[in-house]
Amino acid sequence: MLARMNKTTDSRMKSRRSTGVAMLLLLAASLLLSSCQRSAPLPFQLTNISGHMPALDFKLTDDQGKPVSGADYRGKVVLLYFGYTHCPDVCPLTLEQLHVVMQRLGPLADGARILFVSVDPARDTPAVLHAYVNAFDPRAVGLTGDPRVIEALVKRYRSAFTREPASSDGNYEVSHSSAIYVFDRNGNARVLSTPTDSRDDLVHDLHLLLSTGTSS
Amino acid sequence: MKLPALSALFAGLLLAAGAHATSAEHVVASHAWIRVLPADLPAGAYVTLENSSDQPAALSGATSNAYAEVMLHQSSNEGGVSRMAMLHSLEIPAHGKAVLAPASYHLMLMKAATPVKPGDIVKLNLKFADGSALATDFVARPASAIDDTH
Numbered sequence: 365m366l367a368r369m370n371k372t373t374d375s376r377m378k379s380r381r382s383t384g385v386a387m388l389l390l391l392a393a394s395l396l397l398s399s400c401q402r403s404a405p406l407p408f409q410l411t412n413i414s415g416h417m418p419a420l421d422f423k424l425t426d427d428q429g430k431p432v433s434g435a436d437y438r439g440k441v442v443l444l445y446f447g448y449t450h451c452p453d454v455c456p457l458t459l460e461q462l463h464v465v466m467q468r469l470g471p472l473a474d475g476a477r478i479l480f481v482s483v484d485p486a487r488d489t490p491a492v493l494h495a496y497v498n499a500f501d502p503r504a505v506g507l508t509g510d511p512r513v514i515e516a517l518v519k520r521y522r523s524a525f526t527r528e529p530a531s532s533d534g535n536y537e538v539s540h541s542s543a544i545y546v547f548d549r550n551g552n553a554r555v556l557s558t559p560t561d562s563r564d565d566l567v568h569d570l571h572l573l574l575s576t577g578t579s580s
Numbered sequence: 581m582k583l584p585a586l587s588a589l590f591a592g593l594l595l596a597a598g599a600h601a602t603s604a605e606h607v608v609a610s611h612a613w614i615r616v617l618p619a620d621l622p623a624g625a626y627v628t629l630e631n632s633s634d635q636p637a638a639l640s641g642a643t644s645n646a647y648a649e650v651m652l653h654q655s656s657n658e659g660g661v662s663r664m665a666m667l668h669s670l671e672i673p674a675h676g677k678a679v680l681a682p683a684s685y686h687l688m689l690m691k692a693a694t695p696v697k698p699g700d701i702v703k704l705n706l707k708f709a710d711g712s713a714l715a716t717d718f719v720a721r722p723a724s725a726i727d728d729t730h
Binding site for chain 1 (some may be wrong): 621649661663682683
């Protein structure tokens with residue numbers, strides 16, 4: 365008797381459970397459908413910053429001397445890096461590694477842009493920036509502008525930079541963020557790459573972003 | 581009391597070592613290269629220094645006819661911030677080595693006498709704390725050169 369009752373409850377629970385599973389499947393299917401139209405949750409390897417960092421938005425001058433805004437790079441996957449040209453060690457190393465990453469992406473890399481934003485606008489004219497970024501990769505763009513605009517942009521990505529005291533000859537260093545911020549084709553912040561992260565992970569995540577979504 | 585005693589000991593050691601051989605005679609330089617940047621932007625120079633002596637050696641800097649200024653630097657990355665600091669000396673341990681490589685220790689070369697091009701060989705005089713110097717040939721490489729030290 366007791367066993368029978370248990371069986372009935374069990375089968376009832378089973379049917380309830382299967383209804384639940386069906387509903388979940390339906391929900392998952394509708395989510396998948398809607399996410400195909402919007403941005404799908406991509407299996408990133410790097411730190412996922414989707415929804416945690418603001419979209420790409422700025423008004424600066426590019427290395428051709430042309431005024432540009434964040435909107436001008438919609439349709440491209442953007443790698444944003446803050447640096448300066450009088451930085452002989454870490455900035456060139458970062459740009460060299462990004463160049464290797466771009467080479468590994470093959471033709472897909474044409475859908476990406478490296479934006480090198482100067483944190484030293486006093487010395488980094490568009491001409492200096494142009495020579496500097498092009499020594500590394502043809503898909504790199506140097507950006508400079510009003511110091512206050514650059515400061516606001518750096519702050520927008522929860523970072524900072526400090527101009528260190530000048531030496532006797534007037535030369536000075538600038539301490540700056542070492543991270544690379546990656547944005548999708550719609551200008552949304554997606555992943556963050558730091559110097560300790562592997563370049564393989566960056567290639568992997570860029571591959572995901574470049575092979576999905578609308579192309580330019 | 582401690583400090584004068586230590587410096588006396590150090591001076592004694594220096595004398596003892598100096599009587600026979602200088603740091604430059606015990607240090608071998610390899611993987612010497614310069615990352616050349618466009619215009620007259622400061623460039624980074626890298627080298628591996630191996631010390632065959634029983635005594636530690638210390639690199640204190642370098643001079644060169646090719647650059648008006650050479651500075652010994654250390655790059656660091658703490659809390660997501662890249663920094664560069666000047667160093668007075670870098671120890672090369674006894675029977676050990678010191679590696680100057682990207683994102684770490686490097687020599688910053690400034691104000692090139694004439695433009696340095698990839699492929700050029702640039703002589704740097706590596707200076708040690710005991711006053712000795714080691715003339716070393718550095719290969720100038722393009723900006724996008726891949727570091728092969730590691």
